[in-house]
Amino acid sequence: MALPCSPLRALGLGLAQGLAALRALGSILVQSLRLLLQGKGSAAQRLSPLVADFGFQRQVLAVLRVVLPNFKSRRSLVRAYANKGTALVCRNSDVREVLDRHQDFEVVYGPRMREITGGANFFLGMQDGPTYSRDVTNMRQAVRRTDPQELLVPQATGWAEAIVGAGHGLIDFPQQLGAQIPARIVQEYFGLRGPRREDLIEWTTLLFWYLFVDLAASPELRPKAMAAAVHLQEALDQEIRERKDSLTRGGPKPADDVLQRCLEMQAIDTPGMDDLGIRNYLIGFIIGAIPTLSAAATQIVDELLNRPEQLALAQAAARGGDPGEFEGYVFEALRYQPLNPILYRRAVRDSTIARGTWRAMTIPAGTMVLASNYSAMFDPMQVENADRFWPGRPWRDYILWGYGMHTCAGAYINAAVLPVMLRPLFCRPHLRRSPGAKGQIDRAATPFPVHLALCFDAE
Ligand code: HEM
Structure with missing residues (x-):
């Protein structure tokens, strides 16, 4: 949604944006030169820490939004999915336009x-x-809008409290909490109880990586992902078989979980709800749930630890009586380190975006469009106080879990569960990073945070 904008205000914003871009450009040059002059290895190796840095990416995007907001090339950057070139879209209104026009993209x-x-x-x-x-309709009946508040929040609160309490002042966040809670949600809420949590975490991480992050189509990843897919299929087939066997044998009344609701829909002949259909729905949801919640929660912690003043306020909010206040810090931190900084779509036909503006661009059919929702969330033309850490900012400013037709089916789960996963930790006094490299996110050659050691004063 656009901010109301008079021509004068638009001019003012444009000038402010231009100045901010100039400042960002200066900083980009200084940081790059420093690394090029000091580091070891090739230029690409020396610059790689900078490229991975969210703050640096924001500066590059600030420059692009002014000088090259829509850009296309015949070069294919994405190898995992067929395409005939690449386009990058950075302005908030253009990102939303691409994601809204699902018939064209x-x-x-x-x-x-x-x-x-x-x-x-x-x-x-x-x-x-x-x-x-x-x-989508089937799964909205199985994964109900009321579930996060009624089922998941009380469960996740208890799990997070117990994990933090058992930590005695030390926690490797992604290992001990970040991934454990969504894996328990998969076991107890979705109903895939057979596999060990560590296996669920490993399989879904590989599969999410393969589907959404492996844009270069790594030949080493594919066999690992295929093996994980078979494990997940087999585990779900077995769970479905056992539930149905137990029902025919008149076994105990099964728990009310997503799998059970799917089987009840099958029993009344709901189209799409045969065994294979149920398995495939659950594969999609389970892959969507574990690495995402884990990585997002870890990045939120990391961002707040980078901001001592905001960390203190977030801790006070966590201890206070208004859950909404703490949520403001959680979602604002995620705006600075979103899990998906880019959403990609392929142009179905030649399609013009930003029509009637100086930045109008016709994107040829087959082009892979990288729509930067990260950039969109920092675009001052649409987002008020875009460069300010503003807990409780209007929800419309956020594109944290997609936009348009394919907006995350777990959106209500994310909004409810992320804060309660984090609150017990933030209630602990003197929350801080462990000393040295252990206290920084370690991705262990994966795209996801694997370790982040934290300390706090045990109560
Ligand atoms: C913080 C955690 C999460 C983030 C950041 C996230 C992010 C996203 C994004 C960006 C999309 C859209 C992708 C696109 O348009 O290309 C998406 C879609 C989806 N997500 Fe999530 N997700 C999260 C958690 C979850 C959870 C917990 C579930 C399952 C309960 C889930 C299930 C799905 C599904 C099924 C879709 C496809 C929706 C559709 O096509 O209509 N996600 N998610």
């Missing part, structure tokens, strides 16, 4: 989704149509 994940399920597509890989509508 399609999701691309279908082929890898089919590899993972062993044949069928899952709705994040589908275009708009009857099957997409049926599948």
Whole structure:
């Protein structure tokens, strides 16, 4: 949604944006030169820590939004999904336009989704149509809007409190809390109880990586992802078989979980809810749930630890009586380190975006469009006080879990569960990083945070 904007205000904002871009450019040059002059190895190796840094990326995006907000090239940067070139879109209104126009800019994940399920597509890989509508409707009945508050918040609060309490002042956050809570949600709320949590974490991490992050199509990753897919398929097949066997044998009343609700929908012949359909729905949801919540929670902690003043305020809010106040810090920290800084779509036909503006661009059919939702969340033309850490900012400023037709099906879960995963830790006095490298995020050659050691004063 656009901020109301008179021509004079637009001019003022444009000038302010230009000045900010100039400042950002100066800082980019200084930081790059420093690394090039000091570091070891090739220029690319020397610059790589900078490129991975969220603050540096924000500066580059601030410059691009002014000088090259929409950019296209015939070069294909993404190898994992077929395309005939690349476009980058940085302005808030243009990012939203690409994601709104799903008839012109399609999701691309279908082929890898089919590899993972062993044949069928899952709705994040589908275009708009009857099957997409049926599948989304089915899963909205199984994953209900009331579940986060009624089921997940009380459970996750108890789990997080117990984990932090058992830590005696030390915690390796992603290992002991970040990944454990979503894995328990998969076991107890989704109903996949057979596999060990460590296996669920490993399989879903590989599969999420393969589907969404492996843009270069790494030949080493594929076999690992395929093996993980088979494990997940087999575990779900077994769970479904056992539930149905138990029902025919008149076994104990099963728990009210997502799998059980799917089987009840099957029993009344709901289209799409055969065993294979249920398995594939759950594969999609389970992959979406574990590495995402874990990485997002870790990045929120990291961002707040980088901001001592905000950390103190967030800790006070965590201890206070208004849950909304703490949530403000959680989501604002995630704006600075979002899990998905870019959403990508492929142009179905030649399509013009930002029509009628100086930055109008026709994107040729087949081009992979990288729509930077990270940039959009910092675009001062649409986002008030874009460069200020502002807990409690209007929700419309955020594009944390997608936008448009494919907006995250776990959005209500994320909004409810992330704060309660974090609150017990933030209630502990003197929360801080462990000394040295251990106290910094270690991704252990994966795209996801694997270690981040923290200390706090045990009560
Ligand atoms: C902080 C955690 C999460 C983040 C940052 C996140 C992010 C996203 C994003 C960006 C999309 C859209 C992708 C695109 O448009 O290309 C998406 C879609 C989706 N997410 Fe999440 N997600 C999170 C948690 C979850 C959870 C917990 C679940 C399952 C309960 C889930 C299930 C899904 C599904 C099924 C879709 C596809 C929706 C559709 O195609 O209509 N996600 N997510």
